[in-house]
Amino acid sequence: MWGYDFDWSVLWREPYGQWMLQAILTTVHLSLIAWGIACILGLTVGTMRVLPSRIARAIGTIYVEVIRNIPYLVQLFMWYFMVPLLLPKTAQMWININVPNIPYWTGVICLGVYTASRVAEHLRAGMHSIPAEQYRAAQSTGLSTFQTYRYVIIPYGVRIVMPPLTTEFLTCFKNSALTMTIGVLETTGMAYLIDSYTWHGLETISGAMVVYMFTTTCVVLFMGWVESRIRIPGMLGRR
Amino acid sequence: MDWGVIPRNIYFLLGGLGLTFQLAAISIAGGLLLGIIMGLARVSPIRWINYPATVYVNFFRSLPLILVIFWFYFLVPLIMGRPLGDFLSAIIAFIVFEASYFAEIVRAGIGSIRKEQVFAGYSTGLSYYKTMRHIVIPQALRNMVPSLVTQCVIIFQDTSLAYVIGLKEFLRRTALVDAAQFRSIELYSFAAIVYLVFCFAGSMASRRLEKRRRQMGR
Numbered sequence: 120m121w122g123y124d125f126d127w128s129v130l131w132r133e134p135y136g137q138w139m140l141q142a143i144l145t146t147v148h149l150s151l152i153a154w155g156i157a158c159i160l161g162l163t164v165g166t167m168r169v170l171p172s173r174i175a176r177a178i179g180t181i182y183v184e185v186i187r188n189i190p191y192l193v194q195l196f197m198w199y200f201m202v203p204l205l206l207p208k209t210a211q212m213w214i215n216i217n218v219p220n221i222p223y224w225t226g227v228i229c230l231g232v233y234t235a236s237r238v239a240e241h242l243r244a245g246m247h248s249i250p251a252e253q254y255r256a257a258q259s260t261g262l263s264t265f266q267t268y269r270y271v272i273i274p275y276g277v278r279i280v281m282p283p284l285t286t287e288f289l290t291c292f293k294n295s296a297l298t299m300t301i302g303v304l305e306t307t308g309m310a311y312l313i314d315s316y317t318w319h320g321l322e323t324i325s326g327a328m329v330v331y332m333f334t335t336t337c338v339v340l341f342m343g344w345v346e347s348r349i350r351i352p353g354m355l356g357r358r
Numbered sequence: 359m360d361w362g363v364i365p366r367n368i369y370f371l372l373g374g375l376g377l378t379f380q381l382a383a384i385s386i387a388g389g390l391l392l393g394i395i396m397g398l399a400r401v402s403p404i405r406w407i408n409y410p411a412t413v414y415v416n417f418f419r420s421l422p423l424i425l426v427i428f429w430f431y432f433l434v435p436l437i438m439g440r441p442l443g444d445f446l447s448a449i450i451a452f453i454v455f456e457a458s459y460f461a462e463i464v465r466a467g468i469g470s471i472r473k474e475q476v477f478a479g480y481s482t483g484l485s486y487y488k489t490m491r492h493i494v495i496p497q498a499l500r501n502m503v504p505s506l507v508t509q510c511v512i513i514f515q516d517t518s519l520a521y522v523i524g525l526k527e528f529l530r531r532t533a534l535v536d537a538a539q540f541r542s543i544e545l546y547s548f549a550a551i552v553y554l555v556f557c558f559a560g561s562m563a564s565r566r567l568e569k570r571r572r573q574m575g576r
Contacts, residue, residue, distance in 0.1 A: 123436050188557035189550045190515035193529060197550060200542040289420075296422035300522060307425050314432075321432040328421055328429065335420035 129319045130326040139323075142309030143330055149227055149305055150295040154288055156231025161238025168243045179239065186236035191229075192297055198229040199301045226298030234291040241287060245280035278349050285342040289335055296331075306330055363541040364548050374531035375552065381448065381517040381527060386510050388453035393460020398490070400465045411461070418458035424519050427451040431523050448520040456513050463509060467502035468494060504568035511560035515553065528552070 129135050167179035186194070199222065203211055218224055249272060257267040299308030310327040314320030364371070399411035418426065430451040435441040442450075471494050479489030518529040526534070532549040536542050 184558065184561070185554065188511070188515075188554045188561060190518040190529070190553055192518045192521060193546065193550050193553055196529075196533065197546045200536065201546045204543055293420075293422035296424045297519070299424070307422065307428070310425075311428065320428070321436065324425060324429045324432055327425055331422060331425065332417070332420045 123321075125322060126317070126319050127322050127326075129313060129317045129322050135313050135317070135323075138304075138309055138313065139306075139326065142304055142306045145223075145303065146292070146295055146305040146330075147334075149223065149298065149303065150230070150288075150292040152227050153230035153234060153295065154291050156228070157234035157238050157287075157291060160231065160235035161242060163239075164235060165239035165242030165246070168239065169246050183236045183239055186233060187240075191233050191294055192300060194233055195226070195229045195297060195301060199225045222298070222302045225301060226295070226303050230291060230294055230298070233294070234287060237287050237290070238284065241280050241283040242276075244283075245276045248279055249275055275351070278346075278351050281342070281346055281349070285338065285346075289338060292334065292338075293331065359544065360541060361544050363535070363539055363544050367535045367539075370535065371528065371531055371548075374526060374528040377526065378514070378517050378528040381445075381452065381520060381525075382510075382514045384449055385452035385456055385513050385517065388449070389456035389460050389513065390506070392453060392457035394464050396457055396461035397464025397468065400461060401468050415458045415461050418455050419462070421455075423451075423455050423516055424522055426455045427519055427523060430454070444520070444523050444525040448523060448525050452513070452516065452520075456509070456516070459509055459512075460506070463502055463505045464498070466505070467498035470501045471498050501571065504564045504571060507560060507564035507567060511557050511564070514560065515557060518553075 130139060164179045164182050167175040168183070170176060170179075203214065206214070214221065253271055253275065254267060257271040258264075262270065295305055296307040298305060299311065302308070304312060306327045307324075310323035311320070313323045317323075396411045396414060399407045400415065402408050402411075427448060431444075431447050434447045434450060441447075475493055475497070476489055479493040484492065517527060520527050521530045521533070524530070529549060532545050536545045539545075
């Protein structure tokens with residue numbers, strides 16, 4: 120009817136099934152490592168943006184504005200094609216010899232740096248949303264600055280920023296698909312590669328879609344459960 | 359360093375930028391239209407309108423855009439019986455994908471209108487359609503404008519993904535020139551700066567609109 124022979128077995132047939140599993144794993148650890156970088160860097164930049172120091176704030180603002188206003192794909196190419204040329208010759212040599220799978224690590228760094236700018240914005244918004252009275256109230260009960268942060272501000276802030284950070288993690292997870300353009304064989308890249316062997320791109324791409332949808336749904340359900348457990352009573356009226 | 363590579367290829371690159379703008383404009387117009395329909399469907403009290411729209415939005419929001427572009431690239435020739443070309447298949451993917459994000463903005467915008475407004479509309483004898491048309495949507499649109507502008511900036515950036523199916527938009531042309539002349543530093547910096555200028559202007563506009571909206575609201 121379609122004038123096209125569907126052959127769904129490309130998704131599990133030898134050797135493609137094996138390849139696909141490998142690729143799904145790559146997607147998972149690539150986005151997890153990138154997410155780790157994004158959290159650390161995002162926390163640093165987000166904190167810089169609320170510090171009293173004007174220079175720190177300026178650096179934080181420039182970081183966020185520049186990263187957010189350049190397409191991720193352009194940044195990926197910059198990291199992959201441009202940054203190595205800017206390094207001194209010896210460093211280039213060292214990287215070429217010692218770093219296995221350069222596209223993968225380029226993708227991880229780029230995704231981490233990119234996601235960090237978005238994480239920083241959510242953290243900043245979260246920090247701003249905690250009323251200053253909370254801080255003063257904690258201080259007036261005799262808590263030290265460290266204790267104030269440890270027992271009042273941070274537990275409070277974490278619960279406020281949890282929902283947007285879940286969204287950001289999923290964005291990071293989906294953005295990992297773009298690393299295929301520099302040759303990382305993650306889920307999307309593998310789906311495309313198998314197409315070039317079998318001419319059954321529609322099936323492999325549809326299979327990849329199911330993988331992303333399944334993972335996203337699992338994360339959303341799990342985080343929904345976590346959020347309902349740690350929700351601050353009387354706040355964050357999520358249905 | 360040889361920055362001369364940019365003036366030498368400027369017409370080729372600017373042609374790509376023109377295509378990027380064209381892609382963005384069509385995707386925004388189409389995506390917004392479909393997005394408003396889907397957003398309204400999502401707030402509809404009728405189940406068989408509401409459910410499919412929810413499925414649509416959640417489906418596309420859970421996928422990477424690059425995958426959707428590939429999917430339509432493979433799927434459209436099957437449905438139409440013939441290949442439509444890179445441009446059309448990219449446009450379809452962008453419209454369908456971005457509509458799901460616009461739909462969420464529209465839904466949030468409608469959600470920001472107080473219930474009393476709707477009741478007031480009903481009590482003056484307006485129908486559901488007329489209440490939506492004359493009372494809810496005009497106010498909701500005003501609240502949505504900053505988010506819509508931000509989404510337009512995102513779409514402008516997203517058009518660079520048409521790169522993957524070989525469409526010769528700005529980024530693809532930058533990469534083509536680089537492949538021929540090996541001037542990665544100059545070319546990619548140039549591309550980044552061009553995107554940065556346009557997107558930064560868009561972000562600033564969005565922020566200013568947001569500020570004005572807040573001042574007017576209070």
